[in-house]
Amino acid sequence: MNLKGKTIILAVSGGIAAYKSAELTRLFKKEGADVWVVMTKSAKEFVSPLTFETLSGNRVYSEMFVDSSIFNLQSSISMPHIDLAKMCDLFIVAPATANIIGKFANGIADDLLSTFYLSVTSPVLIAPAMNNNMYANPVVQENIKKLKGFNINFVEPGFGELACGDKGEGRLAELDIIMSRAKELLSNPPMPPFATSPSPPLDGGEKGEVKGGRKMGLEGKTVLVTAGPTHEAIDPVRFISNLSSGKMGYAVASAARRRGANVILISGPTSLPVPSGVRFISIKSASDMRREILKEVKKADVIIMTAAVSDFTPENYSDKKIKKEANEGITVKLKKNPDILSEITSKLRNPQSAIRNPIIVGFALETDDIIKNAKEKLKEKELDFIVANSVNGFGGDQNKVTIIGRKGNLDDIPLMSKDAIAEIILDKVVSKD
Numbered sequence: 001m002n003l004k005g006k007t008i009i010l011a012v013s014g015g016i017a018a019y020k021s022a023e024l025t026r027l028f029k030k031e032g033a034d035v036w037v038v039m040t041k042s043a044k045e046f047v048s049p050l051t052f053e054t055l056s057g058n059r060v061y062s063e064m065f066v067d068s069s070i071f072n073l074q075s076s077i078s079m080p081h082i083d084l085a086k087m088c089d090l091f092i093v094a095p096a097t098a099n100i101i102g103k104f105a106n107g108i109a110d111d112l113l114s115t116f117y118l119s120v121t122s123p124v125l126i127a128p129a130m131n132n133n134m135y136a137n138p139v140v141q142e143n144i145k146k147l148k149g150f151n152i153n154f155v156e157p158g159f160g161e162l163a164c165g166d167k168g169e170g171r172l173a174e175l176d177i178i179m180s181r182a183k184e185l186l187s188n189p190p191m192p193p194f195a196t197s198p199s200p201p202l203d204g205g206e207k208g209e210v211k212g213g214r215k216m217g218l219e220g221k222t223v224l225v226t227a228g229p230t231h232e233a234i235d236p237v238r239f240i241s242n243l244s245s246g247k248m249g250y251a252v253a254s255a256a257r258r259r260g261a262n263v264i265l266i267s268g269p270t271s272l273p274v275p276s277g278v279r280f281i282s283i284k285s286a287s288d289m290r291r292e293i294l295k296e297v298k299k300a301d302v303i304i305m306t307a308a309v310s311d312f313t314p315e316n317y318s319d320k321k322i323k324k325e326a327n328e329g330i331t332v333k334l335k336k337n338p339d340i341l342s343e344i345t346s347k348l349r350n351p352q353s354a355i356r357n358p359i360i361v362g363f364a365l366e367t368d369d370i371i372k373n374a375k376e377k378l379k380e381k382e383l384d385f386i387v388a389n390s391v392n393g394f395g396g397d398q399n400k401v402t403i404i405g406r407k408g409n410l411d412d413i414p415l416m417s418k419d420a421i422a423e424i425i426l427d428k429v430v431s432k433d
């Protein structure tokens, strides 16, 4: 994606990874973006503003109170915390210190960066970087959770050797990951910050390691989730579909993202907000779904197919609206759609295949003989798990499901929220049990 015409405000706070932001500035400039850098006082201890001014070609802002000689130089920016916010298409904080995350989460506005944060309305992307113990500290995790609840996007830090000599989670995410998340946010802007209530808290649960309030186990894994219904067009204004709301798939995508996975969500038409931090691919028909899955499937470590893909599609499509005046009644003949799940499992389960063998979770929606039919589907399609549910779960926020594993293990999950069911499904994926 070319970033020409996009204005990125890149904030640099006082961490050892501040030097990496210089390269980030260069990369964004190379892609055509107009980059403006805001630095905290501490950040200037690590890298000189001159570096950023040279790389960005723009003045670097650091102080709340700009002296009047600067007004004359760049008259359009007299109050940087307001004026820069108005120009901003994407606000990135990299590296973000524990301190600045704490200020953002608690509305403290005692310097330019923290005040700017309160006035910005564009998407916000935060890339934390700090010592692993600082990152695991419950206060830091609580602040991150709070900000995520306000639709603030995070690029999770990486694992590895830290500047302080320790090993753990806290390194600034790789620059190409920050770049690609930035491009996603610019090409497919999510809900603006602060537009919804905080996301539901994560409980500890029995399985899945819990770090600083987050369930782990999918860091760096690619999880492909399908969700929603499909629309099978009859003519330009009519289609056949089903009652799927997409809520289950969106809950799985959000939960996988919170556990550190790179999530690809392929979704049919729904009215749900796109979960923050996922790569979102919007489709309409079963054949769109098939095309996009086949493109993405090679990357996936885990595939969770919650979409209610239409089994049938009209045999003929009328490219003009079918007029009621010309017809007393019409017959729409349906033909079978390709079975996407069978197609991908036959490819992926093939021992000769060069593609990795992912964990595959299917969903079965039945009105009769739910468990028997689900078990047959599990075996026939060589799935690792199948989630059997009845039509009662369609559309609502809760569901009652049975999860059946490859080894024949069967878990009856009582009625609970789809968010909680998503966590249970991911626990099973992580433990493979």
Ligand SMILES: Cc1cc2nc3c(=O)[nH]c(=O)nc-3n(C[C@H](O)[C@H](O)[C@H](O)COP(=O)(O)O)c2cc1C
Residues within 6 Å of the ligand: 012, 013, 014, 015, 016, 017, 040, 041, 042, 043, 096, 097, 098, 099, 100, 129, 130, 131, 134
């Ligand atoms: C050498 C050194 C390295 C530091 N690295 C980090 C870091 O990587 N992450 C962090 O959160 N704080 C780090 N700190 C502490 C911050 O600089 C300190 O909390 C400061 O108040 C942050 O201010 P700011 O958020 O306004 O930039 C470091 C401090 C020193 C002296």
